[in-house]
Amino acid sequence: MNVIGELALWVSLPVAIWGGALAFIGGRQNRGDLVLSAERTVYAVLALITLASLGIVDTFLNDRFEYTYVASYSSLDLPTFYKVSGLWAGQTGSLLFWLLLLCGFSALAVWSNRSKNREFMPYVVGTLMVIQTFFLVVLLFADVNPYAKLGFTPIDGQGLNPQLQNYWMTIHPPTLYLGFTAFTVPFAFAVAALLSGRLDSRWIVVTRKWILLSWFFLSNGIVFGMRWAYEELGWGGYWFWDPVENASLLPWLTATAFLHSVQIQETRGMLKVWNMGLVLVTFILTIFATFLTRSGLIESVHTFAQELKIAYIFLGFMGALIALVTVLIIYRLPQLRSSNQIESFVSRESAFLFNNLILVATTFAVMWGTMLPLFSEGFTGQEISVGPAFFNRVNVPFGIAILFLMGVGPVIAWRRASKKNLQKHFVVPTAVGLATAAGLWLAGARVGLSVMTFGIAAFVLWVIGAEFWKGTKARARIEGEGMVSAFWHLVMRNRRRWGGYVVHVAIVIMFTAFAAAPWYQEIRQTLDPGESAEITSPLGSTYTLTYEGLSTNFNDRDDNLAWQAVALLSVRKDGEPLPPMTTEKREYIRPDRSTSTEVGIRSTPVEDLYITLADVNTRLIEMRVNDPSQQTATFTFMVKPLVSWIWASAFVLTIGALIGMWPGGAEVRPPASRPASDAPAPAPAGD
Amino acid sequence: MLFAAGILVILAVAVLVLEPIVRGSRASLERTNDEMSEAEATRRVRLLALRDAEYDYQMGKLDEADYRSLRAELAAEALAAMEAVEAEKGGGPNSRVSPAPDALEAEIAAARAGLRDGTTCGACGHGNPAGSRFCASCGQALHLSGSTSA
Structure with missing residues (x-):
């Protein structure tokens, strides 16, 4: 098994290169046979990498300590459970595991688009195969081959780090990696749209769904990591602004920004360059996250040994990606012009825009704080690092602002909202928020920012509750339905919006729990x-x-x-x-x-x-x-x-995301068949 | 044994990947007819925006004056989008004639009624005569109660 596995790893490299080359040639020359062959390579590489991964699991299960990787991360006494998860316990194995998930998502993307979005597929397949090729080259030539041998056979292995001997070990990394790798598919579609010049609404629909899926995995992966830290590391915290934690937060922030701003593009045809940029940046940030973990350049609880060779390969790849997408965007700029302008400062568009600005500002702040040790060492020779205090001081105000916008956004209409109506909608929620804050203050909670967060949380929950109530009433009136059926149809006909509100509730719960930290x-x-x-x-x-x-x-x-x-x-x-x-x-x-x-x-x-x-x-x-x-x-x-609220919020978030992602319903109906929907106009789906 | 297994893996991959080129099987590279065109997508977005405005108004987010002016704008945009769809389909001379403004209201009302009694196709949106069991346009089975089919 291990010999076949190693062979499969080597065979997959030429297959991936073949697939990438053929896909682009087939796309340019309009050769369906070449493209079909390229699509087959996606399945072939998936099969080969599955074999390679099974081979590694096999070496673990059979205690083959002549393999460096097994000797470093396993031992005779290690429970079977952790031998299987040995596949992602260390540097080299986790790269292979990453590639395995990437191949899985690539195959899913090709399979689910076998009879639609065909105009994009040559470039989608080409892009996916280039990225797979990159990971294969790293695995095979950057001294991280999981099949590398020691040259002798130790009697026993080093065993697994105790902190990894925890059941979250089997849950957190795979979930996080699922999130990271799934972002490759929207990236491939974005590149395909740029290359093929088909920049109409179609690519954004496909991309949006994949981003939501990746975002869902990434959110859960991050929360699982927090829970692992809380239960295992013993210092009682769940987030330390560790570089690798930050690295997983960065693509989450930009993906969250995209999920909001894409709605402006769908309804108003604006922000096309911005959205394209967010998709591309999100993917590059996932590569950056691997780079940060694998290279060991920045001290972190997650890092493996410092590997300069791999660091340079990753830096080169990221540099090439950034250069390529920049050139492509500039080349397609004329096709990415906005077809509308924002009409009013007080409109849902501008609320979304503020949300995006804050999320991107947070991304920069987190990035800056994370990279500071590296920059300062490079420029001054002295390594300066900032601790959690810096991140909290910068990001808490951003977080509070985002929380506030969650209460404002739903209440204001698209395009324009009259001040009178705003007042009418805000009086009660504002009163509820102020009363909550005042009550807590009087009860002795004397931490300004936290009390403010609790107050705004109450305000947002009230707004969202009222939104569900008023929406149901409006639907009952417009469609002449009973309240229960009106509520059901309201949510089911526009899952994205109402699922989104449920996710907002989850974020409110989570932020409330964070705000309890001073106590x-x-x-x-x-x-x-x-x-x-x-x-x-x-x-x-x-x-x-x-x-x-x-x-x-x-x-x-x-x-x-x-x-x-x-x-x-x-x-x-x-x-x-x-x-x-x-x-x-x-x-x-x-x-x-x-x-x-x-x-x-x-x-x-x-x-x-x-x-x-x-x-x-x-x-x-x-x-x-x-x-x-x-x-x-x-x-x-x-x-x-309130710590348990954080874990509870992950469940609420999952429910909300599932409502938003559930196939069928509002998203697949062409216009005439779903006039009863109150959608904020999602673009056509059909996939 | 191991050697044979290795050869088998390589052969299987080669057959899978090279078969399309050798036998000339092709993957489609064009948008298929049943995928929504850009004009249809625009029309759909406009109709939904109109519906959204109605909800915003009903939920008190828009006051009446704003709603009326917004609806007039959205209706004009929706009409333009519908014309574009007609033009794209390259129908007869009628396709150039812009429908009266209330045609849109009629389309929404008709579609809503069709959905309720199950004659509007859930897949393609085609309105079918009462009592139809299958869509005349795309062949999709029609649900008896459209409102629960979403």
Whole structure:
């Protein structure tokens, strides 16, 4: 299997080059046979890369430590579960996995367009194959071939980093990669539209759907990463403005901007260059994200070893892409002229425009902060890096502004909105928002920006609720339907708009949870068995945690553990007993004998009680001393209000995105058949 | 054994990829007739904008004066788009004649009525005589209750 896998990896390179060349030649010469052959290469490369990936999984499952990659990321004792996910645990494997997903999406794009959008397909296939070729060249020639061998066979491997031995490991990277790689398809369509000169509404329809799909995966991938950090890293946070976290946020921001501004292009024929730019930039930012992770140029919790060779290859590729798309856009500029102008400052178009400006400004701010260490080192020789404080100071105001626009956008009409109507719509929501903020302030919440966020969140939720209510009423009146059926049809006939509102609700929930951060409580205390610590929640209740003792066990080979020391704590909230909690230190069976901490979390909708075993005498544990008087341990206790809302918001976001993406319904009906829709005029779909 | 498997993989890929060139099978490179043309897309966007304005008005986002002027503009744009569709289809001499302004209202009303009683085709929008089971234009099966077919 591994030999076939390696062979498949090598064979796929000429096949991909053949496909890319033939697609472009076929497109230029209008040769259907060449294009069909090129389309077949997409399926062929998918099959070959699947073989190559299965080969790697096979080497993991069979403990083939003569392969460098397996020796570095696996060991005899590693549970099977993590051997399979070894495919994306390290540098080289994750590049192959990235390519596998890219091939999967490419094949899906070709298959779903086998009988439509044919005029684009030669260039779409050509672009996809060029990008696949790039990743293949990196894999085969940049010292990151997952099939590279050590030259000898170690008895055991290095084992997997303990922090990766967590179930989120099997969920977070694939979801994130699905998001990243799916952006390649809209990029290919954008390039195809530019190359073929078919810049009418068609490419934007295809692109929009793919961007929404990628955005959905990327959003969930980011939230899963936050959850992983929260549950595994033990510092109690979920976002650290780490360079690689930022790198995943950048394409998310530009894709979010596109999902909004594309509606202006569809309804008003404006912002064509801008939208084209956003699609291209979003894809380039996904490549940038891989570059940042793979090159190790910037210090991060995610980086693999620093690889200058791969860094230069990625930089060259990004440079070539940027040059190419810039030339193409300039060449097609005459066809990308706006067919309309914004009529009024107070219109939904201008609200969307503000939203875009803020999102792009945020992109720049995050990019700047992320790249500063590299720039400063390059120009001054001194590496300057900015911490979370910088990112928070810059981005919190942007976030609040975006939140505010979520409440403004839905209420104002396209093209023009009269001031009188605006007043009528804003009086109640504004009152609700102000009352919320004032109430919280009086109740003792004295953090200006947070209280402002809570107030605006209430304002936005009220606006969205009212929008659903008024929309249902309007539909009931126009169509003469009952309220329930009017509501159902309202949402189903324009899934994009109403699904979008549900996503907005998710973002409001998430931002509300972020705004609770100033109230996070933390104490660190050293306790002997039998001693207690107290921590007071910002909402007034007091938790009493009593350290009951440490239990240890050794050589749990099923879990790949050398030893495990579990601290048991009984918990009382205002004197009422709660179920006890545990937190532990572990040493994994690995040559470097690294330990990790498992946190204990008691999560409620109101707040999380988060405990970690910060320090314990591991030497005594290893010597198997079982004496309670020597089990002194240091704990960190934290109370974190509203954290579970972040995870809840991901569910709401998923529901909203699914409503928006669900095929059929409003999106596939030609005009005459769906006059009852209240769509903000989505362009034709049909795919 | 391994060698044979390797050869098999390479052969399979070669056959799959080269077959179209050797046998001359072709992929289509042109937009097909059943895909929406740009003029139809524009018409659809205009009609939907008109509908959107109606909702904005009903939900109190537009006041009456704004709504009337906006609707007049949108109706004119929609008419132009409909003419463009007619011209594109290259119909008879009638296609050049611009329909009366209320033709648009009539089209929306007719389409809405058609959708309700199930005679407007959900796939192509063609209006069929009452009692039709299949669309006369595209052959799609017609739903009995159009309002739930979306």
